[in-house]
Amino acid sequence: MxxxxxxxxxxxxxxxxxxxxxxxxxxxxxxxxxxxxxxxxxxxxxxxxxxxxxxxxxxxxxxxxxxxxxxxxxxxxxxxxxxxxxxxxxxxxxxxxxxxxxxxxxxxxxxxxxxxxxxxxxxxxxxxxxxxxxxxxxxxxxxxxxxxxxxxxxxxxxxxxxxxxxxxxxxxxxxxxxxxxxxxxxxxxxxxxxxPAVERFRRVEPEPELKRGKPNLLCYLGVMGPQDGVDYALQALAALRDEQGRTDWHAVFVGAGDTFEEMQALAERLRLADQVEFTGRIPDADLVRYLSTADICLSPDPRNPLNDVSTMNKVMEYMAMGKPIVSFELREARVSAGDAAVYARANDVSEFAKLTAELLDDPAQRARMGEIGRARVEGPLxxxxxxxxxxxxxxxxx
Structure with missing residues (x-):
């Protein structure tokens, strides 16, 4: 009662x-x-x-x-x-x-x-x-x-x-x-x-033009503050290019925050400007377009005293859209995502890049992970x- x-x-x-x-x-x-x-x-x-x-x-x-x-x-x-x-x-x-x-x-x-x-x-x-x-x-x-x-x-x-x-x-x-x-x-x-409000995250038909001529789209959604790891994501993308030899992707960063301009400048310094797009905050309809088209979603929050024990909204929203996730090893990230994500050693951008490359090569695994995530947010979570x-x-x- x-x-x-x-x-x-x-x-x-x-x-x-x-x-x-x-x-x-x-x-x-x-x-x-x-x-x-x-x-x-x-x-x-x-x-x-x-x-x-x-x-x-x-x-x-x-x-x-x-x-x-x-x-x-x-x-x-x-x-x-x-x-x-x-x-x-x-x-x-x-x-x-x-x-x-x-x-x-x-x-x-x-x-x-x-x-x-x-x-x-x-x-x-x-x-x-x-x-x-x-x-x-x-x-x-x-x-x-x-x-x-x-x-x-x-x-x-x-x-x-x-x-x-x-x-x-x-x-x-x-x-x-x-x-x-x-x-x-x-x-x-x-x-x-x-x-996530599941009704807000209904997939629409993918739009290949959002990939800017590349086979794959990587997506980050969320706040861009000092503790949110956008710098780690950009360094991982540089490693994906330089260490894994992969340029078959376009990345979009959706959101804003205290470090938005700083992250744009970092992308320039890492020579990523031609492959990385910053949208700022966008309407829900546009957010759903990007997430529906994305092949892999990024959750680069570094391990620190806060992130290790916090539930990341972005992880839940990626799962609601049925998308596979690359994350660092965080206690509560595993609780939320389970097998809907792969986990790099904490704050290791090279391993983050390696896991991203492996998922790019395995569309069947990406699909399985997406189904697991969607079932979790529609069920126990x-x-x-x-x-x-x-x-x-x-x-x-x-």
């Missing part, structure tokens, strides 16, 4: 909604279960730009936010602004529509418990939805070691765990962190895996299972 539906307020700072697909899936799952759902998030730059919109019954309140630049100090400025706007909008929602029953905060940053704390005084329950392990994110992104700021983000994570009535983890690795590092009681931690876990977590707040 699910929790009696009430009013849920979802807080997210990392992306706009519905562009943040996980938050959108959570919002619509709660809506379908009878909850009145409000979301507070930043405005997008090219989409999700309206300050307020009611979309498919979900009420989305957005605020302006400048992305961080200049290292940790830039993030402190961004997060301070986001925290102020989130608190301001939460108070407005309370005044205009009434009390909130559940505050559902999606990190990063691990500061949103401060907004939740003020609402808890008026009876709201607090759900901490841990999308990222921020201490590991700090170590992986900035390479500064366990310095004063690292210790500060650890304290904020502990405060978020302590404040939570329920913790949602994206996978079992994150759940173990909540239990061991956070000291959260096992009955308060629920795994709600990220899963589907959002249908995740939605049940989400509603069970909400039920535990009572």
């Amino acid at each position: 699910w929790a009696l539906p009430g009013r849920a307020l979802i807080l997210v700072e990392n992306l706009s909604v519905p562009f943040d697909r996980r938050v959108w899936q959570e919002s619509t799952t709660l809506r379908d279960a009878g909850w009145e759902v409000h979301v507070i998030c930043p405005q997008g730059t090219k989409r999700d730009t309206e300050p307020y919109v009611e979309l498919d019954g979900v009420r989305i309140h957005r605020y302006p936010l400048a992305a961080a630049t200049g290292g940790p100090a830039g993030y402190l400025k961004e997060y301070g602004s986001a925290l102020w706007h989130t608190y301001r909008l939460a108070r407005r929602i309370e005044r205009t529509v009434g009390p909130v029953d559940v505050v559902h905060a999606c990190n990063p940053p691990d500061l949103l418990f401060l907004v939740a704390r003020s609402l808890r005084r008026r009876g709201a329950k607090f759900v901490f939805d841990q999308h990222d392990l921020v201490p590991e994110l700090y170590l992986s992104r900035f390479g500064r070691g366990e310095d004063l700021l690292y210790r500060a983000v650890c304290r904020l994570e502990r405060a978020s765990y302590r404040a939570a009535d329920v913790v949602i983890a994206t996978n079992e690795s994150y759940r173990q962190v909540a239990l061991r590092r956070g000291g959260v009681a096992p009955e308060k931690v629920f795994v709600v895996r990220s899963a 589907s959002w249908a299972h995740s939605s049940e876990a989400l509603l069970t977590a909400y039920n535990a707040t009572e």
